Amino acid sequence: MDAVLSSTRLRALYGSSPLEHIKTLVIAYLLLKQTLQVYRHLRARGVIQSVQDACKWAVQEVMLLALRLPAARRKVDTELGKARIQIESKMIAQGPGVTRHLALPENGKTPDWILHEMEKMDAEFDNHSDWRDGKISGAVYHGGEDLMKVIMAAMERYSVSNPLHPDVFPSVRKMEAEIVAMCLKMYNNPNGAGATTSGGTESIVLAVKTYREWARAVKGITKPEMVIPETAHVAFDKGAAYFGIKTHTIPVDPITRQVNIKRVARAINANTIMIVGSAVNFPDGCQDDIVSLGQLATKHKIGLHVDCCLGSFIMPFLEEAGFPVKPFDFRVQGVTSISCDTHKYGFAPKGNSVIMYRNPELRRHQYYINPDWVGGLYASPTIAGSRPGAILAGTWAALQYMGHSGYLESCKSIVSAARRIAHGITEEIPELYVLGNPPASVVAFGSNSADISALEVGDAMSRKGWHLNGLSRPGAVHIAVTRLTVPHVDEFIADLKDSVREARFAPPGKGTMMTLYGLGSSSPVGPRLVGRVAEMFLDTLYKA
Numbered sequence: 001m002d003a004v005l006s007s008t009r010l011r012a013l014y015g016s017s018p019l020e021h022i023k024t025l026v027i028a029y030l031l032l033k034q035t036l037q038v039y040r041h042l043r044a045r046g047v048i049q050s051v052q053d054a055c056k057w058a059v060q061e062v063m064l065l066a067l068r069l070p071a072a073r074r075k076v077d078t079e080l081g082k083a084r085i086q087i088e089s090k091m092i093a094q095g096p097g098v099t100r101h102l103a104l105p106e107n108g109k110t111p112d113w114i115l116h117e118m119e120k121m122d123a124e125f126d127n128h129s130d131w132r133d134g135k136i137s138g139a140v141y142h143g144g145e146d147l148m149k150v151i152m153a154a155m156e157r158y159s160v161s162n163p164l165h166p167d168v169f170p171s172v173r174k175m176e177a178e179i180v181a182m183c184l185k186m187y188n189n190p191n192g193a194g195a196t197t198s199g200g201t202e203s204i205v206l207a208v209k210t211y212r213e214w215a216r217a218v219k220g221i222t223k224p225e226m227v228i229p230e231t232a233h234v235a236f237d238k239g240a241a242y243f244g245i246k247t248h249t250i251p252v253d254p255i256t257r258q259v260n261i262k263r264v265a266r267a268i269n270a271n272t273i274m275i276v277g278s279a280v281n282f283p284d285g286c287q288d289d290i291v292s293l294g295q296l297a298t299k300h301k302i303g304l305h306v307d308c309c310l311g312s313f314i315m316p317f318l319e320e321a322g323f324p325v326k327p328f329d330f331r332v333q334g335v336t337s338i339s340c341d342t343h344k345y346g347f348a349p350k351g352n353s354v355i356m357y358r359n360p361e362l363r364r365h366q367y368y369i370n371p372d373w374v375g376g377l378y379a380s381p382t383i384a385g386s387r388p389g390a391i392l393a394g395t396w397a398a399l400q401y402m403g404h405s406g407y408l409e410s411c412k413s414i415v416s417a418a419r420r421i422a423h424g425i426t427e428e429i430p431e432l433y434v435l436g437n438p439p440a441s442v443v444a445f446g447s448n449s450a451d452i453s454a455l456e457v458g459d460a461m462s463r464k465g466w467h468l469n470g471l472s473r474p475g476a477v478h479i480a481v482t483r484l485t486v487p488h489v490d491e492f493i494a495d496l497k498d499s500v501r502e503a504r505f506a507p508p509g510k511g512t513m514m515t516l517y518g519l520g521s522s523s524p525v526g527p528r529l530v531g532r533v534a535e536m537f538l539d540t541l542y543k544a
């Protein structure tokens, strides 16, 4: 009775029940929150791009609906079926001479049989390219017989080791710590902290995870966002997808190919955990303005990850090698982490990279610790549990074998070769232009001319035995120069001139680059269809 009375009195006083008041407050709060989200989104993307995105999305949805119509679906299925046959015929050896090993052999085979069978498998693919020819972008970075012997000896010696058990394999623990220390020294942060990982992707994914945990613990951020240049490696998107982080992808300046700093600044908000710069980026080998990014990171007290996965053992040697270089390492205020791939220009065996942090406190957010597991106290620094100690031994051996002077020498010859390629394109091939001003080992070229597609040129280069990388937005092609490509620079430029000529007269759209990247941008549903082709490609990887 009292309650009813007081509630009536309240209603008389305020004109509505307290419950309704709370309801109004909650609605207002939710509206405000939504508005803030929309506002931040608009601020980061800009009104024009947001409208464009919305239109693109709408067109794409309509076309996807249209593709569901039986006739359209049949057509798509037929085309995808053709693509599947093409992919499989390229990747899977066929014919009467091909043996498939689909179940365990009843009894174990002899070592001789095993090696002989491998020889047979290698011969099954008569058309596969030999990396020793020096016509492949990236992939194998050193390839010298001498270094390979050193790495193999180290890996053999530690073939059963596992750094998960430092008490059983103490020297493997020591080697890992020393690999990290050597990289920290190279990047001018000897008192920092780091870890080795299975590759650049794991280093980047871990950095993303670290900043997510750090931001939650230190800044109370529960809806994390990050801001990355469109030229940043896709591993950042992968990390964001794994860990549920919203990303704002910021365009680069079309001339300098550096991320637009003003747009980065606009995209930062109270939920931002990290921003990203590359030194150098994968697509065109250019370097972002790390100093300006550092200022933004300092001002907003957020993380700045500099991706030196590709720059690895080239960037730190540029200055001493006499090439111009802008600041990129821990000497730049605001840089809080750097990834460096030992398995690229560090010439380590594949499966090794280093993630470095400004200080040990930040690295702690990378760890996974579970004291309650039935299997015992579990603590691991990276994603893997068990890890191959052999790779660490191989990496340590490569670093010791090369030494400072070895890397300096390789920096000089590789970067000189890349500059000769860039110079050759600029001076001798008017139909093509170099993207930005790449400071290190990667050179990308686009087309200046309306009747020549750079991707078509890339396909013509493939027919001459080159394995280059196709890029989109703009359609372009890059080469990452390695020690193996250095002696082939003149051949590269000569072949490129021929390819430009061929691309001018060729009927368009038959090569792989044109199919993949041309299709991707020729229609709003292109990316979705290319995605289906990519799925088929991945399925094919596991076809025995």
Ligand SMILES: *Cc1c(COP(=O)(O)O)cnc(C)c1O
Binding pocket: 199, 200, 201, 202, 204, 233, 235, 278, 280, 281, 282, 307, 308, 309, 310, 311, 341, 353
């Ligand atoms: C290669 C590369 C990565 C990823 O490295 P993986 O070792 O392939 O996982 C990241 N960033 C850049 C710039 C790269 O070139």
